[in-house]
Amino acid sequence: MTKDRTLKQKIRAVMAASGRTYGEAAAALEQRTVPDAGRRPPSGVPKAPDPLGQANNGELFTAPLMVVTMLPRGQAGLDAAQLIADACDYLISHEGWYRARAEVYGPRPTRETGMPPLSGHMPAMLLVQVSARRPWTAETLHAFLQDASTAILSALVKEHPSVTERHVSVQALPPETGQQIVAAQQGKPDALTTEAHPSLIEIQPLGDEPEEIGEYPFRVVDSHDVGWFAVGPAQYTNTLLRSGGGEPLSLDDLDAERGPLRTVVPASEDDLGRLRDALAEAGTKATASLLVALYRLARRHAEQEYERSGRLQSSRLYAGGDDTWESQAMRSLVWGVGVDLADKVRRLDEQAMRQIVTIVDQWVTPEAVVYVEVAGSVAKAFQAAAALAGGWEALADRHFQPGDRFAHSENAVEGAYAWLMGEPIPSTGH
Numbered sequence: 001m002t003k004d005r006t007l008k009q010k011i012r013a014v015m016a017a018s019g020r021t022y023g024e025a026a027a028a029l030e031q032r033t034v035p036d037a038g039r040r041p042p043s044g045v046p047k048a049p050d051p052l053g054q055a056n057n058g059e060l061f062t063a064p065l066m067v068v069t070m071l072p073r074g075q076a077g078l079d080a081a082q083l084i085a086d087a088c089d090y091l092i093s094h095e096g097w098y099r100a101r102a103e104v105y106g107p108r109p110t111r112e113t114g115m116p117p118l119s120g121h122m123p124a125m126l127l128v129q130v131s132a133r134r135p136w137t138a139e140t141l142h143a144f145l146q147d148a149s150t151a152i153l154s155a156l157v158k159e160h161p162s163v164t165e166r167h168v169s170v171q172a173l174p175p176e177t178g179q180q181i182v183a184a185q186q187g188k189p190d191a192l193t194t195e196a197h198p199s200l201i202e203i204q205p206l207g208d209e210p211e212e213i214g215e216y217p218f219r220v221v222d223s224h225d226v227g228w229f230a231v232g233p234a235q236y237t238n239t240l241l242r243s244g245g246g247e248p249l250s251l252d253d254l255d256a257e258r259g260p261l262r263t264v265v266p267a268s269e270d271d272l273g274r275l276r277d278a279l280a281e282a283g284t285k286a287t288a289s290l291l292v293a294l295y296r297l298a299r300r301h302a303e304q305e306y307e308r309s310g311r312l313q314s315s316r317l318y319a320g321g322d323d324t325w326e327s328q329a330m331r332s333l334v335w336g337v338g339v340d341l342a343d344k345v346r347r348l349d350e351q352a353m354r355q356i357v358t359i360v361d362q363w364v365t366p367e368a369v370v371y372v373e374v375a376g377s378v379a380k381a382f383q384a385a386a387a388l389a390g391g392w393e394a395l396a397d398r399h400f401q402p403g404d405r406f407a408h409s410e411n412a413v414e415g416a417y418a419w420l421m422g423e424p425i426p427s428t429g430h
Contacts (some may be wrong), residue, residue, distance in 0.1 A: 007116040041090060041097050048096035053133030053197050060200065062131040063145060064178025069156060070121040070167040072106055074426040080107055080156065081126060081191035087155035087192050088130050091147040100132040100148065101196035103189035105182065109418035110325040115167050122424035125325075127173075127181055128152065129189070131200055145172050159292050180218045180230055216251055219264035219320060221231070221371040225305075225364075227264070227319035228254060239323045264320045266371045267363065267377035275359050275381035279395060280388045282352035287394040287416060288341050289349045290378070293356035294330065295338030301364075320373030329419040330375040337412050345399060375419065392421055 041047060050058070067084065071077030081104040088102035095277045106126030115123065131149045134140050149170040156168055173181075216234045221227050228236040228249075235248040255261050267275075279286040293315065301314035317334075318327040341347060363372030387394055398404050402425055403411055 004399050011161070020046065023274070033088060039197060042092060045092055046096040047219040048093060048098045051096070051098040052197065053098065054199065055135075058133045058135050060131060060133045061136055062129050062175070063141070064172045064173040064175060064181070065128040065130060065145070065148060065152070065341075066173055067106075067128055067156075068110065068115070068171075069124060069126075069272050070163055070168045070196045071124045071424070072117040072120060073122055073424045076160075077107065077122065077124065077424060080159075080329060081105075081189075082194075083159055084126065084128055085191040085193045087151045087187075087222045088128070088148060089195065091132070091144070091151055093143060093147050098132065099200060100130055100144075101193045101200040102131070102148075102191075102263070103129040103193075104188050104191040105129075105181070107190075108325065108422075109329075109424055115169070118162065118167055120168075121163070122418070124424070125286075127178065127285065129178055129182065133200060134238050169382050176233070177231070184220060188263070217263040219373070220251075220254070220261040221264060221319040222254065222258035222261055223366065224258060225301075225314055225316040225366070226258070226320050227315070228261075229323065261372040262366075264369060264373050267380070269371045271359055271363070271372075272381045272384065274379070275356065276384040276388065278352045278355040278359075279382055279385035282349035283389065283394065284397045285347055285349040286352065286382075286389075287400050287420065288347040288397060289352045290382070290420075291333055291338035291355060291416075292348055292358065293353040294343050294378075295342060296353070297357050297361055298334055298338075316366075317360070317374050319364070320371055321375060324375065326375035326379060326419055329415045330378070333412065333416055333419070337408055337416070347399070379422055383422055386421065392417060 011172055050059075064408045069080075072079050085102045085104045088100045090097045104126055105128075107124035108126070109124050111123045128148070132144055134144065149172075150168055153165065153168050156163055157165070216230065219227060219229050220236065226238055228238045231237050231242075233249040235252050236251060237246070237248040241248075249257070251261075279290065282289050297316070298317050301316040302312050305314040305316075306312040315322060318331055321327045322331075346428050360374060360378070362368070363374060363377070382395070386392060389395055395402065396416075398414060399407050400413055400415070401407060402410075407413055408416075
């Protein structure tokens, strides 16, 4: 008992110092006593000469991969993160198997996949941070990325046979981009390799401060309500500039040309709480009221922009992440369903709409020193309200219920649910 208690104290000390989970911290403490390479090597595949990458000064390196695929609606699709994480436990090269580890963020619904539709599935994307310890060269890095991509693709196709290579895309990202995406999400991964080898888990030494991921913001909004995101150390672009092949701007040049800049930040807990309560109190009128409130605000911003520049258009509500699927879904719903609902007073809660307009307008006003990202923050408050009130059915009227005879279009219902609830519609409700 004393030995067990001492071990648990050590594990908790590592957890406190490093932010690791209990399992990760326990595995890290076992590093000195686990010299071999694994417990469940793939059947029929020989072990590589150096499966742990400990020879020839092997270093631990993490590479980000973006996975875009079609996943079944419901829990089966949500389980894809863990499926991918565990698929990266053993990677196979031309020399044999070796150990790796993955942290997976997602899946997140997306609309822009370039893939053909697949019945019963929703498009989704995941960020996979896959790590291995190797003597790195351009050749070994390329092979590592190919090995990881193959493992991920194979796992998805095996688990979901209807998903073929046409419905899975795995793309390598620059390491800085992966770090920025993780930092912007400000959360823990949705899945980790379950039994990663301890040598692949680096812990922060006790008493040391965690390393900062960059000293510059990932996203900023300029004085014209245009959003910019980092593509390198203090180098920024936006969706139009990038699609047109324009060169990124340095942070100093961007500030000089289009400042003052507002750093994009998450909403405060107080604001999220007030928004949550307003939505919960609106009950089944919450979804319609939210869309109409955001439409009113977007129209007001457009009218203000017309007075300033002669353009009856504003991106103020979306500038904190206009390239994200959440912002794209919000924009489509606000200017589609939100417009249609604007005169449907019986489906709206005026008090809730006034509260929504007040809170969100304060987030994006040019007079503020920071900019609060809207689409993700609204969804976070909505999900908290759903947990409080009793789920989607408690916050959306019959016209937003999947399969209802008088429902909005299937695309509108699925889009609203995916954005506000943060996941595809469960298969049992479709």
